[in-house]
Amino acid sequence: DADVTQTPRNRITKTGKRIMLECSQTKGHDRMYWYRQDPGLGLRLIYYSFDVKDINKGEISDGYSVSRQAQAKFSLSLESAIPNQTALYFCATSDTGIGETQYFGPGTRLLVL
């Protein structure tokens, strides 16, 4: 089984809808991250969490919120989806410390109509 899983893998939604993307990990890592990837813009950090009680904004957090339900679960919500949130979304995990390797999930492809 994969160490980092994301659900759903693909999602089509309409403008204004609230949606949630979920991430689970079995690596036992404390740190979890949400990124989005757009063609030509690379990976951009949305939110990150260093433990269950610690949530931090990344470089592009506007329009998004997160919930860290447990060490192994980190969810990303789009409160009111808009078309420019169409992108690939990745969850990642890492061990505690500076410069630790991040391990990525398979991604969720989101299309907002």
Added chain:
Amino acid sequence: EDQVTQSPEALRLQEGESSSLNCSYTVSGLRGLFWYRQDPGKGPEFLFTLYSAGEEKEKERLKATLTKKESFLHITAPKPEDSATYLCAGGFYNQGGKLIFGQGTELSVKP
């Protein structure tokens, strides 16, 4: 501002034609330099971590090296299955646990 820059943006090689990808960073305080491979529509797959200037790591046809200001990913005698986007990322002391990613190099290897 801490930056990680990759070049070239795209690279086309013939099968067996060796080359190198570059990743440069404009900051001090590097804790680790990471290389990932990403296939279209999939999550980045971890390849290497380098921590010290002069360090080298190898995996099949890939070898990563690190100097004080840049890293290279050398691809020896590539095969079509090496076609992918290669990402590098830096972990810096002033960034806590976050990584700063480059834009990636899209490698295409033709038979």
